[in-house]
Amino acid sequence: MSVTYFKPRDRFDFAKDTLDIGNPVSWDRAHFLKHFFKRVFAITDDQIEAFYQRHLAYYLEKHKTGTEEAFFRYFWGLIERQLNVLLRKDVYDKDHLRNEREIDRLQKFTQLLISFDQWHIHKANNAVIAGQETEIHVLKAQVEQLKVALKKATALETPDYINIASGHRNAVLDLFLQMQELKTPEGKELMLSQTQSVWTKMICKYFREGDKEINLETIRRYFPGDKQEPGDKHAEIPIKSKLFTIRPAKKRS
Numbered sequence: 001m002s003v004t005y006f007k008p009r010d011r012f013d014f015a016k017d018t019l020d021i022g023n024p025v026s027w028d029r030a031h032f033l034k035h036f037f038k039r040v041f042a043i044t045d046d047q048i049e050a051f052y053q054r055h056l057a058y059y060l061e062k063h064k065t066g067t068e069e070a071f072f073r074y075f076w077g078l079i080e081r082q083l084n085v086l087l088r089k090d091v092y093d094k095d096h097l098r099n100e101r102e103i104d105r106l107q108k109f110t111q112l113l114i115s116f117d118q119w120h121i122h123k124a125n126n127a128v129i130a131g132q133e134t135e136i137h138v139l140k141a142q143v144e145q146l147k148v149a150l151k152k153a154t155a156l157e158t159p160d161y162i163n164i165a166s167g168h169r170n171a172v173l174d175l176f177l178q179m180q181e182l183k184t185p186e187g188k189e190l191m192l193s194q195t196q197s198v199w200t201k202m203i204c205k206y207f208r209e210g211d212k213e214i215n216l217e218t219i220r221r222y223f224p225g226d227k228q229e230p231g232d233k234h235a236e237i238p239i240k241s242k243l244f245t246i247r248p249a250k251k252r253s
Helices: 029-042 045-062 068-087 096-117 121-154 171-178 196-206 215-220
Strands: 163-166 207-209
Touching: 029 068, 045 068, 045 096, 068 096, 068 121, 068 207, 096 121, 171 196, 196 207, 196 215
Parallel strands: 163 207
Antiparallel strands: none
């Protein structure tokens, strides 16, 4: 905070009703903000307007190109920010009574400032806050929706998996390939998928070989998208891995 906005107290000014900022002897200008609010909370209610006018006159004197709007905007920002800080404090704070007195004083300052606000600065700030609160509300609603969606999506998830004996991964892959060729008694496909990726993803997600993850790219070559023209990257299950054959059960009378 700069002394160019608010008049510092003159050296050896021991007046008790002063409206200026700081101590009458020596004080650190780096702590100007602390001294500013010390004066804000020390003056009486009937001095609030005089406080504003005194420092406005000082600012305009020091800044030949300065405007009341610039001074008002800076003043309003200080008061509003500190008021918001106090309003967020817990009612059980050990300094609650003092906080309440300071809130009351700052609210009186804002009432006066609003009456001087011919530029509608306070309305613009309120609009920004209202917009932010609306955005927060929307984001909270989206978070709740995502939580519900995530709960549904993970309802069937499990950290467990089916472990294939080491060296027999291809035997299991062969079983999955055989299952794709099975027909119902009516001649329809027993299991039908639009793509082969659903099979490979299922295997990698829920199966392990010797407790180790199965590489998607490694097994993809056994599941061609087009079985009529499997392509150069396609590989057949080795004969030695075709350990089992799935056959239709005999009809029972």
